[in-house]
Amino acid sequence: MTDTPAVAAPTVARTDWTREEIAGLFDLPFTELVFRAAEVHRANHKANEVQLSTLLSIKTGGCVEDCGYCSQSVKADSGVKATKLMEVQQVLQRAAQARDQGSTRFCMGAAWRNPKDRDMPAIIEMVKGVRSMGLETCMTLGMLTPDQADMLSDAGLDYYNHNIDTSPERYDQVITTRTMDDRLDTLSNVRMAGINVCSGGIVGMGETRADRVGFVHTLATLPDHPQSVPVNALVPVKGTVLGDMLADTPLAKIDDVEFVRTVAVARITMPLSMVRLSAGREAMSDMTQAMCFMAGANSIFTGDKLLTAPNSGDDNDLAMFARLGIKPMAIDLTPGQVEAQRMPKGCAKLEAAE
Numbered sequence: 001m002t003d004t005p006a007v008a009a010p011t012v013a014r015t016d017w018t019r020e021e022i023a024g025l026f027d028l029p030f031t032e033l034v035f036r037a038a039e040v041h042r043a044n045h046k047a048n049e050v051q052l053s054t055l056l057s058i059k060t061g062g063c064v065e066d067c068g069y070c071s072q073s074v075k076a077d078s079g080v081k082a083t084k085l086m087e088v089q090q091v092l093q094r095a096a097q098a099r100d101q102g103s104t105r106f107c108m109g110a111a112w113r114n115p116k117d118r119d120m121p122a123i124i125e126m127v128k129g130v131r132s133m134g135l136e137t138c139m140t141l142g143m144l145t146p147d148q149a150d151m152l153s154d155a156g157l158d159y160y161n162h163n164i165d166t167s168p169e170r171y172d173q174v175i176t177t178r179t180m181d182d183r184l185d186t187l188s189n190v191r192m193a194g195i196n197v198c199s200g201g202i203v204g205m206g207e208t209r210a211d212r213v214g215f216v217h218t219l220a221t222l223p224d225h226p227q228s229v230p231v232n233a234l235v236p237v238k239g240t241v242l243g244d245m246l247a248d249t250p251l252a253k254i255d256d257v258e259f260v261r262t263v264a265v266a267r268i269t270m271p272l273s274m275v276r277l278s279a280g281r282e283a284m285s286d287m288t289q290a291m292c293f294m295a296g297a298n299s300i301f302t303g304d305k306l307l308t309a310p311n312s313g314d315d316n317d318l319a320m321f322a323r324l325g326i327k328p329m330a331i332d333l334t335p336g337q338v339e340a341q342r343m344p345k346g347c348a349k350l351e352a353a354e
């Protein structure tokens, strides 16, 4: 027996976690923490199935925000060339390729502070087109107004990705052009529009353990847990504030054990969410990724490119899955079934009114 904090019944998605409880989980002996996370994972998910999502940058670079990690900020001297919004047909072609390679969710990202109203018609065509192929749709376009969130919901968008990225305390050291509250407002607009929320962040930005506690705490105490929680390991890019600041320091790469701990604590505190092992896999061994799957990660981005940074690539991932005995998670791709998996619009509005 241990005198460490008790974990709630695995299927109860508590939103009243305290920072002390979360810090207590991080402090557990490593194998105890991973064991508990694996128990929670097995009680709520198929343990050896991993969901595959594909990313496409539909509008790259030239972003006016100053996120210290991002190669696409105008403030970064990263060599990323700014592009216009891609044509709808080109996006649909890439979605068809992703589907043919076994992906079940197509995530479209734009380097915007927020979409302009004139961008919305093309965005809506993309959502409708990708969805009609039987893929789940995800977009990440920056801040959204309630009206824009409603428009995306009406178009059938399944998920909206909008990361809180770090702890509330550290936020203004990473980004100065918006606040954590701006982020939370958009998450609320998305939730109210009945779109599933995808929100997570980045570890390995030189933050402290206390920041990682604050980061998980913020997600796990939202009114509803995000349905997807991406955990990114910083991809340090030359010419970005953080890439340059951390280069050649011991903080340049997150300690693997601490990364797995973060995944495990996310799994325990948000038992029903999909936890996505996101950016940074290229620099991780199969064994570290295996520990993440053991600790409850059950989704990855496939392909050899994320938005601008390299990703592991399908061949490496197929080989890793074969080594580990992991199967890609299937979804029922018939349009009616994809529809059934989407949160009915107005659910969150009804809950909020209660």
Ligand code: SAM
Binding pocket: 069, 070, 071, 109, 110, 111, 112, 113, 140, 141, 142, 143, 161, 162, 163, 165, 200, 201, 202, 232, 233, 234, 235, 236, 237, 279, 280, 307, 309
């Ligand atoms: N512009 C939109 C926004 O910021 O919400 C969408 C795209 S943005 C690139 C999506 C997320 O990618 C960020 O919130 C951040 O968590 C992650 N990201 C960006 N650059 C990264 C890097 N170098 N390493 C790890 N994650 C990164």
Ligand code: DTB
Binding pocket: 055, 071, 107, 109, 140, 161, 163, 200, 201, 230, 231, 232, 235, 278, 279, 305, 306, 307, 308, 309, 310
């Ligand atoms: C997320 O949390 N990770 C993805 C997705 N959401 C959009 C993006 C990772 C970007 C990595 C850096 C790049 O490719 O530029």
Ligand code: SF4
Binding pocket: 063, 064, 065, 066, 067, 070, 071, 072, 073, 074, 110, 111, 112, 113, 142
């Ligand atoms: Fe812009 Fe998003 Fe990059 Fe921040 S993370 S600079 S908002 S593209």
